[in-house]
Amino acid sequence: MNTKLGKYTSFNTLLHHMDARVKLITMIIFMVSVFLDYGTTYMNLVVDLFLFLILVILCIIGKVSVGTIFRALKAIWLMIFIILIINVFFPATKTGDIAFSINDFPVYWSSIMNVIFIFARLVLVLMMTNIFTCVTKPLELTNALEFLLFPLSLIRIPIHKFAMALSLALRFVPTLQEEADRIIKAQASRGVDYKQGKIKDKVKSIVSLIIPLFVSAFTSSGQLADAMEARGYDPNAKRTKYKTTHWSIVDTISLFLAASFLTGAILLAIFPYDLFSALQITLPKLK
Amino acid sequence: MRSKKKELELTKRDENIPLDSAIYLSNLSFGYETGKLNVKNVSVDIKKGERVSIIGHNGSGKSTLSKLIDGILVQNEGDIYIFGVKMTDENALILRKDIGLVFQNPDSQFIGSTVRDDIAFGLENNQVPYKDMDAIIEDCARKVDMEEYLKSEPSNLSGGQKQRVAIAGAIARRPKILILDEAGAMLDPKGKKEIRAIIKERKQEDPDLTILTITHEIDDAYDSDRVLVLNHGEIILDDRPEVVFENDDLLRSIHLDIPFSHKLAKVLRKNGVDVPEVKNDEELLEVLCPSN
Amino acid sequence: MPIQLNQVYYTYNLNRPDSKRALEDISLTFDDHCFTALIGKTGSGKSTLIQHLNALLLPDSGRVQINEHVLDFPVQVKKNGKVNYRKMKKLHKKKLPQVKEIRKTVGIVFQFPEYQIFEETVLKDVSFGPKNFGCTEEEAIEKAKKALTMVHLDESFYERSPFELSGGEKRRVAIAGILAMEPDILVLDEPTVGLDVRGQREFFHLIQDLYDQGKSIILATHQMDVVLRTCSRVIVLDQGKVVLDSTPLKLFQDKEFLSSSSIEPPIVFSFAMSLIERGMPIRLENIRSTSTLAEEIARVKGGKQ
Known part of the structure; x- marks a missing residue:
């Protein structure tokens, strides 16, 4: 399907029928949880991945084209590339593991992870707003x-x-x-x-x-x-x-889920839990 | 919010205005700029249930008059009475509830984002409770034959369809007076016909509805009980359509069209064919070539 | 033959789910010094066709020839018998060198042309077109003055702001803006919508004058009396296809076609038909307007000739 980014399309789905206030609140909650800090960059990426999966499910429920979102990213490839260059050549920290070297110039894992992290946030924010405006008049x-x-x-x-x-x-x-x-x-x-x-x-x-x-x-x-x-x-x-919408049981459940998600996200941000060290997975050091 | 009592006070009838009057204008004058009047000293009494057309060329003050009646513009001089109630700054909004006004441009009077929302707009303003809205919206959409398009957005509708929605939006507020300000001017012949048919049907279903059609088309004028001719802001003729259209020379001199039969009869006389005064095409046909 | 269309197809939003076929297999020729009417319901493809006449739109397939300039794409974009849309899109985006020449030859007056007005004086606005086509300031002003005379706007209008004018005058300024480019072919899309009776009458006199001066006129309209009075040829479009290409005289006599396409003949014509049905020997081919009908009746009835 080739629809325009962010344009409301009239479908008969659960998301379309939901109360716009619930949708708006949920979007704000997701937005907040994307920008919370969960301790380490890796943990942030894990949360982002989790959120990404939720959003993909929402896309499927709401018949929102995921392809359109990624096509829209085409416009910002250049920006991502510039961020990458800056991060590689002017790394924020010169500690941590080195991924590889270009002509003796060290490229740190932290630089690469930073770019991935920025990219992930961008995709998520774009997805959220796109889903929201596609299913809300x-x-x-x-x-x-x-x-x-x-x-x-x-x-x-x-x-x-x-x-x-x-x-x-x-x-x-x-x-x-x-x-x-x-x-x-x-x-x-x-x-x-x-x-x-x-x-x-x-x-x-x-x-x-x-x-x-x-x-x-x-x-x-x-x-x-x-x-x-x-x-x-x-x-x-x-x-x-x-x-045009009526409050339904779906709205109540969604609001409850969104609230629990927010609570979970806040708890995780306050009491960071390092999944990788708990599972004894070693990843390149970033600091 | 105003109390009921206050509202009653604001809508008190003036005893001097005839009981059967729907729109009563007395010595109405208005000018957009000082020193230039677009509506000059207009006095007219439009009765309840009457169907009246106002004709005049562009710039004759027709549209200005309709906006004055709806209280969108405020007159410099004179008075407007709606069902005998004198219009003032305080009660204009209350009186307006009885008036539905449809404009010319299909695009710029589509307020909602869908047909449904657009019809709802007037209901929201009238503080119709939410639970009653859907029924009214669907009923009005049916009346203008747009019930299949309730979810459509304006960009997917034709000009004629948008105008029909505008009519639905106006009648949703259950007005006792319906004003059509060149509602068909920007439409193709099919669209114009549809609008005409809808208005006819409205009138049949609700004989008490007062209809004011502002137009420059003869067909519209012939549909009405009474025609007002406006020139430079003044009413120069006010009569039944047949009588008004007898004034061929006057109408032509102010750049208005005249019925075909009158036009042809005139040119025939110029060409040396002797034809008497005729009322319509059939009569002229009969005169020229009597059927056996 | 200044304009020739050969099997032209056009679809809006091609290759997308919301695509809409607008033109289908259109083959037409417009001769020099023609006065052609283009009629059809709203959405029948008239406007799309018009935009092909000066390369505002390019055909998906088929060929448009305007004088010696040819616009066609079919061979290059086909790959294994299938249309290669990507390549076609690229071609459409490519600047066509002949476009300017074409737009100078074919002037289009759109619906509500007064929306194209933007300069602070009438003269400046009208000379905008010629300047775009490479005229010097003086030449452009000269052409603008000539065009304004054609639309009956005298010197007193030259320095006035076009935005202060009445609706009818604004429209005439807009048309002068096209005429100043001195196109050979003038295409008009519903030029009188929104004008009153007088404005319409003046307008059609103007078009007739332009035709008499040697311009070709292609007129999209809903007004059948105008078609009868002025046009020598009429093309009827329906759902993007040419369903009739004939003369007004033949079209308005074709009762079967009229009822199927919901076209109503002008009153003059149907009145004349009723007279003939009742046995009056008037010649239908002589009747184009109220005055010619009156002359015919006078001829039969023996009034003065």
């Missing part, structure tokens, strides 16, 4: 955000207005894309070349896209405001909420 996402940020409204920050603005912005992304596409084609017909030309021409061609796009966005936003008003929207009034 933008509107539910904003509703969930609104719910979680509820405490802020107690100090008179108008959360519901921000949430409305956010959901409208998400709604109009595809519309603006279509609009941009149309303008690009119209200008291309007038001889604009977006691919080649001198810097000066390039600037001009971008201007010829940006200005009409702004004009059209402003017109639409005015019309949208009228349409919202016409349907009785009042930013200061109370509104009921149309939810």
